[in-house]
Amino acid sequence: MAGYKEPGFADRVAAAAKARESALARLKDKPAIDPAVVAERIAREQERAAAQAAxxxxxxxERERLREEAKAKKIVPPAPEPVPQLSEAERKAARDAKYAARKARKSSN
Structure with missing residues (x-):
């Protein structure tokens, strides 16, 4: 029984040429596109483009109308609530509480 023979360069070139010929033959066998079908596709695409533009x-x-309404009403966004200013002692107490909580979490693990 003969073993497997690896195809050489000439064999691979011949296989590629045969595949190319086969593909060209399939393309030649394909019927030409009907001009009426092409015209119909073009018309549908033009209708779709016109609808999209509309x-x-x-x-x-609509965006312009909403802008005009906003200008007419002079909509002003609400002012942010003022942030309470803490004294130095209050900031220090908050920081110390945060560090104590972190230390307690670490020691419990």
Whole structure:
């Protein structure tokens, strides 16, 4: 019984050429595209593009209308609540409590 023979360079080139010929034959056998189908596809794409442009224009008009309403109402965002200012002693007590809590967590582990 003969063992496996690794294909050489010439064998690989011949296989590639055969595959290329086979692919070209399949392409040649393919029927040409009907011009009516092409025209229909182009028309559908143009309709889709026109509908998208119309939606985009509607959205832009809505955004502009909302901007105008906001300007007319002069909407002002609420002012942030003032942050309470702690004294030095209060800040030190808060910091010490934070460190004590961390130390307690570490010692319990």
């Amino acid at each position: 939606r985009s224009a509607e959205r832009a008009a």
